[in-house]
Amino acid sequence: MSTATTNGLAARIEGGRRVYGQGDNEVRALDGITRDFPLGRFTAVMGPSGSGKSTLMQCMAGLDRLTEGETWIGDMQLTGMSESSVTRVRRDNVGFIFQAFNLVPTLNARENILLPLDIAGRKVDQEWFDKVVTDLRIADRLDHRPSELSGGQQQRVAAARAIASRPKIIFADEPTGQLDSRSSAEMLDVMRGAVDQFGQTIIMVTHDPGAARHADQVIFLNDGKVVDEMDDPTADAIFDRMKAMD
Amino acid sequence: MIVTQATRNLLSNKLRLFLTSLAIVLGVGFVTGAFVLGDTINKSFDDVFSADNSASAVQVRGKAVVSEQDRKAVPADVLDKVKAVDGVADATGTIMGQAQVVGPDGKAIGGQGPPTFGFNWVEGPTNPMHLVAGEAPRADDEVVLDKATAEKAKATVGGSVTVVTDVGPAKYRVSGIATFGQSGQTAGATLTFFTPATANRVFTSSGKFASIEVTTKAGVSDQALAERIGKVLPAGYEAVTTAQSAKEAVEGFQVFVDIFRNILLGFAGISLFVGAFIIFNAFQITIAQRGRQIGLLRAQGATSGQILGSVMLEAALVAVIASVVGVLFGIFVAWGLHALFNAIGAGLPEQSLVISPRSIIIGLAVGIVITLLSALGPAFRSSRVPPMAALHPMPDTRSRPWAAVVSGIVLVLGAVMFVWGTLGDMATAPRVVLMAGGGMLLFFGAAALTQYIARPLAYAIGGAFAWRGGRMPLRLGRRNAMRNPHRTAQTASALTIGVALVAAVSIFAASLQETFVGTLEKRLNADVIAFAQSPDGFSVAAEKSAEGVPQVTDVMVSRFVQFKRADGDTASVSGLDPAKVGAVYDAGVEDGTFAELTQPNTVAVSRDVADDLKLKVGDSLPMTFAQTGTAPRKVVAIFKDTTFGRYYMDNAQVTANSTRARDQAILANAAPGVSADQAQKAMETALKGYPSVKAYSKSGYLDFIGTQVNQTLLMFYMLLAMAVVIAVFGIILTLALSVFERTREIGMLRAVGLSRRGTRGMIRWEAVIVSLIGAVVGLVLGTFLGVIAVKAFPDLTAMRIPWLQMLAFIVFAALAGVLAAILPARRAAKLNVLEAIATE
Ligand SMILES: Nc1ncnc2c1ncn2[C@@H]1O[C@H](COP(=O)(O)OP(=O)(O)O)[C@@H](O)[C@H]1O
Numbered sequence A: 001m002s003t004a005t006t007n008g009l010a011a012r013i014e015g016g017r018r019v020y021g022q023g024d025n026e027v028r029a030l031d032g033i034t035r036d037f038p039l040g041r042f043t044a045v046m047g048p049s050g051s052g053k054s055t056l057m058q059c060m061a062g063l064d065r066l067t068e069g070e071t072w073i074g075d076m077q078l079t080g081m082s083e084s085s086v087t088r089v090r091r092d093n094v095g096f097i098f099q100a101f102n103l104v105p106t107l108n109a110r111e112n113i114l115l116p117l118d119i120a121g122r123k124v125d126q127e128w129f130d131k132v133v134t135d136l137r138i139a140d141r142l143d144h145r146p147s148e149l150s151g152g153q154q155q156r157v158a159a160a161r162a163i164a165s166r167p168k169i170i171f172a173d174e175p176t177g178q179l180d181s182r183s184s185a186e187m188l189d190v191m192r193g194a195v196d197q198f199g200q201t202i203i204m205v206t207h208d209p210g211a212a213r214h215a216d217q218v219i220f221l222n223d224g225k226v227v228d229e230m231d232d233p234t235a236d237a238i239f240d241r242m243k244a245m246d
Numbered sequence B: 001m002i003v004t005q006a007t008r009n010l011l012s013n014k015l016r017l018f019l020t021s022l023a024i025v026l027g028v029g030f031v032t033g034a035f036v037l038g039d040t041i042n043k044s045f046d047d048v049f050s051a052d053n054s055a056s057a058v059q060v061r062g063k064a065v066v067s068e069q070d071r072k073a074v075p076a077d078v079l080d081k082v083k084a085v086d087g088v089a090d091a092t093g094t095i096m097g098q099a100q101v102v103g104p105d106g107k108a109i110g111g112q113g114p115p116t117f118g119f120n121w122v123e124g125p126t127n128p129m130h131l132v133a134g135e136a137p138r139a140d141d142e143v144v145l146d147k148a149t150a151e152k153a154k155a156t157v158g159g160s161v162t163v164v165t166d167v168g169p170a171k172y173r174v175s176g177i178a179t180f181g182q183s184g185q186t187a188g189a190t191l192t193f194f195t196p197a198t199a200n201r202v203f204t205s206s207g208k209f210a211s212i213e214v215t216t217k218a219g220v221s222d223q224a225l226a227e228r229i230g231k232v233l234p235a236g237y238e239a240v241t242t243a244q245s246a247k248e249a250v251e252g253f254q255v256f257v258d259i260f261r262n263i264l265l266g267f268a269g270i271s272l273f274v275g276a277f278i279i280f281n282a283f284q285i286t287i288a289q290r291g292r293q294i295g296l297l298r299a300q301g302a303t304s305g306q307i308l309g310s311v312m313l314e315a316a317l318v319a320v321i322a323s324v325v326g327v328l329f330g331i332f333v334a335w336g337l338h339a340l341f342n343a344i345g346a347g348l349p350e351q352s353l354v355i356s357p358r359s360i361i362i363g364l365a366v367g368i369v370i371t372l373l374s375a376l377g378p379a380f381r382s383s384r385v386p387p388m389a390a391l392h393p394m395p396d397t398r399s400r401p402w403a404a405v406v407s408g409i410v411l412v413l414g415a416v417m418f419v420w421g422t423l424g425d426m427a428t429a430p431r432v433v434l435m436a437g438g439g440m441l442l443f444f445g446a447a448a449l450t451q452y453i454a455r456p457l458a459y460a461i462g463g464a465f466a467w468r469g470g471r472m473p474l475r476l477g478r479r480n481a482m483r484n485p486h487r488t489a490q491t492a493s494a495l496t497i498g499v500a501l502v503a504a505v506s507i508f509a510a511s512l513q514e515t516f517v518g519t520l521e522k523r524l525n526a527d528v529i530a531f532a533q534s535p536d537g538f539s540v541a542a543e544k545s546a547e548g549v550p551q552v553t554d555v556m557v558s559r560f561v562q563f564k565r566a567d568g569d570t571a572s573v574s575g576l577d578p579a580k581v582g583a584v585y586d587a588g589v590e591d592g593t594f595a596e597l598t599q600p601n602t603v604a605v606s607r608d609v610a611d612d613l614k615l616k617v618g619d620s621l622p623m624t625f626a627q628t629g630t631a632p633r634k635v636v637a638i639f640k641d642t643t644f645g646r647y648y649m650d651n652a653q654v655t656a657n658s659t660r661a662r663d664q665a666i667l668a669n670a671a672p673g674v675s676a677d678q679a680q681k682a683m684e685t686a687l688k689g690y691p692s693v694k695a696y697s698k699s700g701y702l703d704f705i706g707t708q709v710n711q712t713l714l715m716f717y718m719l720l721a722m723a724v725v726i727a728v729f730g731i732i733l734t735l736a737l738s739v740f741e742r743t744r745e746i747g748m749l750r751a752v753g754l755s756r757r758g759t760r761g762m763i764r765w766e767a768v769i770v771s772l773i774g775a776v777v778g779l780v781l782g783t784f785l786g787v788i789a790v791k792a793f794p795d796l797t798a799m800r801i802p803w804l805q806m807l808a809f810i811v812f813a814a815l816a817g818v819l820a821a822i823l824p825a826r827r828a829a830k831l832n833v834l835e836a837i838a839t840e
C-alpha cells in the first residue's frame, strides 16, 4: 500500500501496469508508469500508435482497471473501489471527450452538455455554461439533436459537456482527431481557456504536434512506458521529438 | 454466399431466434393441437356410437319435429305393427329416461356434461350390452349398471345402489354389471338398466317407448327393411337404419367437438396474429441495424434481389424451425388437454392421439406462411437499402402523410366490418369472416396509427411518473421510447392485441354478471333457491320433497320444454306456478297477468318477443311440441325480465307437453317466523337424496351464479393471457435488440457517470412506457370490442365497464414491462464500457 501524498494533485498513477492476454500473447499496454498530474495543468500525451495512450487514460479515468499498481482521482484511490463507487467518482469528478460518438442521440445539445450534472443532480453555473457554449460557437445549436449537427459541432458539444461541469479532471482521447483545423483550434482555445481561467486540469491524447503545443507539458509514451517529457512545448520541438522516437 | 450469410445471421443470436420463434411455436402448437385433439375426440365418439356397437339394424322413432333430442314417444301398438312386418327378426321397445346414480358418499356419479341414462333391460339380440358379471334385472328393485359407473359408485353384484329417477331416489339391488358394445366405452355417460316394468314406472312412460330397435332376418337389407317398416308407421314416425342414427349421433357430438376445436383455433389465430407483429418487428429492427452491412454488400455488387433472397431465406429458416417445433408442441398440447379434460371429469374414452397428416400439414403451412408473410415487408425494405448506406447511417424512415390517412381508413373499415359482423343479421360463415377480418383490420389500423400517438403518449406517461422525482433514468427511458415511434408502436401493438381482448372479455363478463346477478338481486324475492347442478336438470320428484318442508312456503318449481315457433326457430318455454310466482320472482309483467296461465292453451311472452312477433295480449301464438304437435296459444301476459326465460306456461301444461320433464329450479320463501337461513338448511336436508340439485340462500345463489359466469370465462382469460405473454416476449426481444443497437450510447452514458442501477432503470422505464402505450391503446380498442360484443347479445340487458379491472390491467401492463425489462436491462448494465465506446 502506497502512502504517497496526493495533495495538490488532480490525479496520480503509481506503478501502473496493464497487461492484456497471457503467455505468448501477453501485451503490456502499460508497463510500470508512475506519474503525478498536478491541479490546473494541461498535459498532452503523445506516442506512436499502440504505445498505451488510450489505456493510460482509461485506467486513470476509472473506465478500466490496472493489472498492477494504483490510481487516484484527487485524493480518492480508485484501486480497490467498488464499481458503483468508481462510477460515482467519474460522475462527480471526471469529464470525457472521446474521438467520436460522444453524444446521446436522443438528447439535444443542451441536454447532452448538462447530462453529467443531471445524472448527479447538480446545478449548472449558468454564466460559465453560456461562456463555454459561446466560445465553442454552439450557442445557437443548443436545441438541436446530434443528428442535426456536423461532426465538428458534435465534437464541440462533447467538449462543452466536459468543461461545463468543471470536473476535477478532463480526459480527452484524440478529441480533435476527426476535426478540421478551425474546429480543432477553437476547441483547443476553449480548453486552454478553462485551464487558465478556472484552473481546470486536462489530460489529452493527441497525434498532432499543433494540438499538443497548447498544453503545459507533453509526455511521450512508448511500449507502455513514459520515455520523455517536455514543458512549455512548441510544435517544432514536439515534431522533432516524435521523429526521433520513430 | 447468401445462404451462409443468412444462417450466420440467424445463429449469431440464439436469443433472438428463440424469442422470434416463440410466438409461432405457440400459435402453430395450438393449431396442430386443436386438430389433433378434435380428431382424437371425434374418433372416440365414432367408436362409442359406431353402428358396430349396436345390436339392432333398424330404429323406429318419432320424427325430429322440434329437435334431434326431443322426439315424439312411440306408442306400444306401433311395436306390434313393426313386429308383424316381413323380414323383422326381433323388435323391442326402448324406454329411456334420466337415472342419476348416487355414490356411497351421497354424491352424484357423472352428469357433468355426459348424460346419465336409464333404460329398460331388453332380452334378445337388440340389446347392445354384454353382461360381465351377475345377470339381467328380474325383480322390480334390480338394476344393471355399466362397468365404469359401477366402479365409480363402488357397486358390486348383489350389493345395493341408489338411483334417482323421475319418481325420486330409491335403493336398488345390483343384479349385474355390463359393458357397452364392442369397445365398452360410453364417453362418460352413465347407464342404468331396469326391468321393463320398473323402467315404465320410474320414467313415467305410460307404456310408450323412446324408440323401437329392430333386427333383420337373414337376406333382408337394413335399408330395405327400414323402408318396409316406414310404410306401416303412423304419421310423425320414421324408421331409419342404425347406421344412419349412429351417424346422426356422431354428427351431434361433432358439432360440439367442432365448436371446441374452433375456439382453440381462434386462440391459435390470436397467437399467430401477435406473433406476426413480433416477427415483423424483429426483422425490421435487425435490418435497420444491418443497414450499413447491407449497404456494403450492395456496394460490392449484390443485387437487391439477392438481399431480398437472403432476408427471406433467414425468415424461412426461422419459419421451418419454429413450425416444426410448434407441431411437436401441438401434439403435446393435445395430449395435455385430453388428460386435463379427463382430470376434470369429462370422461373422454381412452384413445391414443389421432395424428393425421392433415393436422401436421396445416400446422406447418400456417406457421411457415405467416412467418414468411410477416418478414416480407422488412425484406423488401432491406432490398431497397442503397449502397450509400455503407457510408452514411440511414436516417430513420419518416412516415409519409398518406400513410396516416390509409391507416385511419383501415381502422375505420375494420371497426365498421366488426360492428356489422357482430350486430348484423347473417349466417355464421360471413359473420365470422367479418368479425375476424374486421378485428384484424382494426388492430392493423390501430397499430399503424399508434406510431403517431406514441410520442405524445410516451411523453404523457413519462410525465405521469414525474412524482418519482423526474430523475435521469426515467427521462432517458422516456426519450428512448419516443426516439423511434414506429418501433415503439410495433412493440406496443403486440401487447395491444392481448390487452384489448382481455379487456373486451372482462367487459363482457362484467355485463353478464351485472345482467344476471344484478337482475336477480332486484327481481328474485325467494329466500331459498334450489338449483340444478347439471345441465340435464333434476328429477321432478324433488318438488314433492320440497313441498313437504314445513319451514318453507310458496314453493315453486321451474321446468322447461323445447318447442318450435311458426317461423321454425326452436325455443324453450319455462313452467311456473301462476299462483306462487309473484311471491318469489318479479318478472315485471307489463300487460295482462300470469294468473290467467291456469287457463288451457295460454302462454306469457317477454316484451322483446312480443315486439319481435308483433304480439299483444289476447293474440295467439302457434307453438309446436314434439309430443303433442302444434296448437295456437293465447298470449295472456307480456313481461320485461328475460333472466329465466322468454316464454312461460303453467307447470302442468309444460309437463303435459313433454315426456322427459326435468326441473331447473325450485324457489321458495321462508315460512312465517322462520329465518331465511333456517329455511335454506331445511330445504337442503329435504333434498339430500337429490345430488343434482342444491339449495342456496339468495346470496349464496347469487354467488353461485357469479362463480359460474367467471368459471365459464376462465378458460378465455387463460388463453388470452397467452397472447399477453407472447407480447411480453416481443417486448423483451425489441428491448434486447435495442440494447444491442445502442451499445455505444449506453457505454457513453456509463462513462459520464450513469450507474448500473441507473442504466437498468432507463431500460425498465422504456419497457414500462412501451407496455403502457400498448395497454392504453388496447383498453380503448378492448372497450370498443367489448361494448359491441355485449350489444350483440340481447340477453345482456346491463352494460358494465369494470373500471377497476381496467385500471388493474394498466398496472399489470406496467408490471409486465418491468418483467420484460429484466433481461435486457441486465444486459445493458453489464456492458463493458470500454468495448462499448471503442471506436471501430
Ligand atoms: N482489449 C484489449 N485486448 C488486447 N490488447 C489490447 C486491448 N486494448 C489495447 N490493447 C493493446 O494494448 C496496447 C496499447 O493500446 P492503446 O492504449 O489503445 O494504444 P494507443 O491508444 O496508444 O494507440 C496495444 O498494443 C493494443 O493492441
Ligand SMILES: [Mg+2]
Pocket: A053, A054, A055
Ligand atoms: Mg488510442
